[in-house]
Amino acid sequence: MDTDALARGLLASEGDAMLAVDRDGVIRIWNPGAVRIFGFSQAEAVGAPLDLIIPENLRARHNEGFAKVMVTGHTRYGSGDLLAVPAMTRSGRRISVEFTIMMLHDSKGARDGMAAILRDVTQKFEETRSLRKRIAELQAGAHG
DSSP states (O other): OOHHHHHHHHHTOSSSEEEEEETTSBEEEEOHHHHHHHOOOHHHHTTSBGGGGSOHHHHHHHHHHHHHHHHHOOOSSOTTOOEEEEEEOTTSOEEEEEEEEEEEEOTTSOEEEEEEEEEEOHHHHHHHHHHHHHHHHHHHHHHO
16 A cells, blocks of 8 residues: 555545644644645645634633643653544634644654644534533423
8 A cells, every 4th residue: 555645535525624734833734624624725834834723812821731741752642542622614604613732853863743633513512502501401391
């Protein structure tokens, strides 16, 4: 199996967003899935800070955590952990994404950035929230 062809095929996918940022948090890879989910073209995203998709109220906390991981190499998220956070689209719409992250290293083994695979789970998140609200209403009615 040609691993280069596999990598090219994965990066060309429109299903999930795949992106990579350098050690300064600047987007270096932005695949067609990222274009579909977030609405920013590759030309708009590559070279821009990751803040592009991070809601303004979460940027300072994210940037502080990212910088710490780049210095220490340690993250509180284990390998393969599925993370869920809000994100922003080009239109300013807030969405929910689930993602995994991985540290990237240069040829000498130094930390060089991070890559992520993201999936828009907004509909699932909203359905779960709606069901929880309905269950709470039903439970309140049963006890009231």
